[in-house]
Amino acid sequence: MKVSRRLFLGDAAALAALMAGGCAAPNGAADAAHGKAGPLEDADGMATDAVMARRMYLDICGRIPTVEESIRYEQSKDPAKREHLIDALLASRGFADYWSMRYCDILRVKSEFPINLWPNAVYVYHRRIRDFVKTDEPWSHFATALLCTEGSNFRVPEANFLRASAKRTPEGLSEVASLTFLGRATDEYADYFRRVSYKGTREWKEEIVWVEPGEGPSPADFAALLGGRLEDDFAATPVRRVLHWIFGEPKEGFVRPDEKALVKTFRDGGYRLKPLLRAVLLSDAYARGSVTGGFPRRRLDAEVLDDALYDIAGGLRDYQSIAPEPFTFLPPERRSILIEDGSIANAFLLLFGRPARDSGEMSERDNAVTAKQRLYLFNSGKLYERLARMTQRPEVQRKKPAERVNYLYRRFLSRGPSADERKTALSANLAPKDLAWCLLNTREFLYRC
């Protein structure tokens, strides 16, 4: 484990040596391996190493690999390099950052309308969720904590689960709890939430969540059901979510890993996310190519795309949000996947379909590609300025034309260009910023392929 982490997460001397070799695919290997499908997959419809590296960084950490990371993976001769990279990334901070964003979506972490947790609660709740992901806490344990904890929602993070609902009635809480733990919103468990009460305090917007003493079932009894007669759905829901997050909706011509087997893996692993995710990422299906191999593409999440543009082009990001009050200003280097509060938004994130975190439904995240998004990527003045500035950096300017093409391909698409692509790029005689513009506007950049 230690060895592989060093291998992939990098030391400076080794990096410099790698970079000296240029950014092209090693020894034209990729060119030789190209099937009809082009540079993304081999003749058997399997994704190339470079595509796999980008895929894993995006799916596990929500970011594109750096130039160094991408070359390092492609050049590694370790036969178990895929497994090693998965383990290294699952153990990294980036995994906790990215996957806590996903869980904050379904747990509705948002300070203002219609959830109204208010900032204090958002931050304690987000931290608790991130700890759940980071320590790989069993989902069963976390679920019990969310359902059985009483107290101030500013001080006791788990109390926010019963607080974070647009509809704070027994029926509304039943819908939220069943959606979160069973994957379907239904009010049939309302009886378990009739005794849940809220009590204001003298602190602005703070509320105590508590269960009134008395007869009848409580949320703790609902939690017990999750380990009892509802266990099948309780164990299958996280598996379905992971399959959705990685592969999207089932589609023809692509066989996803078997759900039943994964549920068994999940149970055997003690309801932990990492063993489940590891099994999915090591499956044969996950290594298919996306051109002829049927592997489903996914447009990069709004936050991930924002971070990728910052990683590549640096520059200004406009983080002003009128909600929550007082207005929020974030420094440009702040990663979007780490924004705790679903109420903090900017025009970019809204344009690219970031979820509102109103309902906890996964369909809230909209990864469709629209004309408005493409207009932005084609034409945004701010973005173009950032690209121009990026291509004026010494590491781009000092390169010879062919090497510059290699570098820009590697930076945007996490792979070297094929011989044809290099020829095309060179013959078009494009200024570096125009080539950067072209690469930014390719399908390959905008999607996880």
Add this chain to the structure above:
Amino acid sequence: MKPAKSVIEIWLWGGPCQLETFDPKPDAGVDYNNGLGAIPTASKDMEIHEWLPKLAACADLFSVVRSMTHPHFGHETATYLMQTGRNPGGGETYPAIGAMLSMMKADQYHGDLPPFVILTQAKGRFSEVGFLGEKWAPLVTGGNPLAPRFIVDGIVPPGGLTHEQVDARFAALARIDGSAAHDEFDEAGEAARKVISGSAAKTFDLTLEPAKVRDRYGRTLIGQSCLAARRLVEYGVPYITINVPGWDSHKRHFETMKRKTADMDQAVSALLEDLKEKKLLDTTVVWMSGEFGRKPKIDREAPWNGGRNHWCRCFSALLAGGGFRGGCVVGKSNATTDGVAERPVSPVDFLGSICEMCGVDPDGPLPNPKGLKMSVLPKASEAGRLREIYA
């Protein structure tokens, strides 16, 4: 009567005071009106605040509702109700009227710009598009219409590139990203290129307007936004929202309002007259309101020092064009405007009336990607929609 083709929504963000706009109370006393008065208008049935002389002169073009009322004192819940016609709560986040109407009128619109455009910032407290999905989300222009060039990020190629240079870049892109597939990525790209190469981009080029016209609207954010909105109406865009910030005057209310009403008076009167001259007013609904009004009794003590806080029980809104009659006053407030005296108008009736003018049945089904069964708006209240000012 043919249904209206376009709607211009002028959203006075934060809640404008009814007293210093369309419901002055010259006899209410200095604790309410600060010693300010009303002026007669072109309509014998209407007096408005003395700070709106230009609107007074064209009052035959618009009507005023003085009995808007709802129960929400907070910005976000009040905005939600005024925009969606629904009370907050429940599992769903509904779309704003702009998203609903532009979606339902999209099949009669053949332009390249999205059917819903917001000048210049989104409201930001909730998603305008609700559960309708990104496809029906507004184009939010950003930029500054007051600048020598109103740059709508994304519409005009950056960096002063010529058409030839832009074409060359797209040609290079086609060679680099050659794909046989024709999918949502290509469809979106083609729609985007139509905007770039067609006449859509010119819509935002306010330099094409004579200086005299730009001056007429006022060289202010609201003025130039109204001018841009008129150009968007000419282009055919079904729904345009102008979000005008700065009406949340808890403190220094009168200084703020004097300035803001002057800008608004000039911009909105110019817009209505210009639409009328261009024969567009009959097919364009113009409505103006905030999420609520302001407290009738002035808060003179610290920390407000002459401010007005939120007030939702009774406030005013403006309606014009698109089949609404002008020169009328709907409803009546009580002596100070702290309550409705006659004919309460709830947000759902107000929005329902706009829908009817656009040929959209507010009780009809609202198509939605979730397949939920729902009507465009909830049922009208007992008092009903504003039939008394339907032409």
